[in-house]
Amino acid sequence: MLFHVEMVVKLPPDMPTEQVADIKAREKAYSQELQRQGKWRHLWRVAGSYANVSIFDVNDNDELQEIISGLPLFPYMDIQVKPLCRHPSSIREDDS
Numbered sequence: 001m002l003f004h005v006e007m008v009v010k011l012p013p014d015m016p017t018e019q020v021a022d023i024k025a026r027e028k029a030y031s032q033e034l035q036r037q038g039k040w041r042h043l044w045r046v047a048g049s050y051a052n053v054s055i056f057d058v059n060d061n062d063e064l065q066e067i068i069s070g071l072p073l074f075p076y077m078d079i080q081v082k083p084l085c086r087h088p089s090s091i092r093e094d095d096s
């Protein structure tokens with residue numbers, strides 16, 4: 001199942017610099033492992049903001065919830081999820 005996920009990062013302004021660096025490094029490692037596994041298909045920065053738009057390819061809602069709630073930045077993000085299905089006009093033969 002494919003999901004469009006938008007994440008807006010809202011770190012507390014008073015979070016210590018070392019803690020910010022640590023959480024960002026853990027977020028990067030976590031997301032890159034999921035990208036290698038093919039579960040996090042796309043990761044795009046939304047230009048001009050501290051936000052991303054991502055496409056996840058997971059088995060079901062529960063797996064998406066597990067992945068998203070495991071993000072190190074999860075407590076500091078506003079997240080919107082939209083389930084996707086094939087568009088009847090798409091010329092792609094698969095869902096890539």
Ligand SMILES: O=C(O)CC1=CCC(=O)O1
Pocket residue numbers: 007009027028029031032043050051052073
């Ligand atoms: O910087 C972001 O948009 C938050 C984030 C999600 C995955 C990642 O590596 O950073």
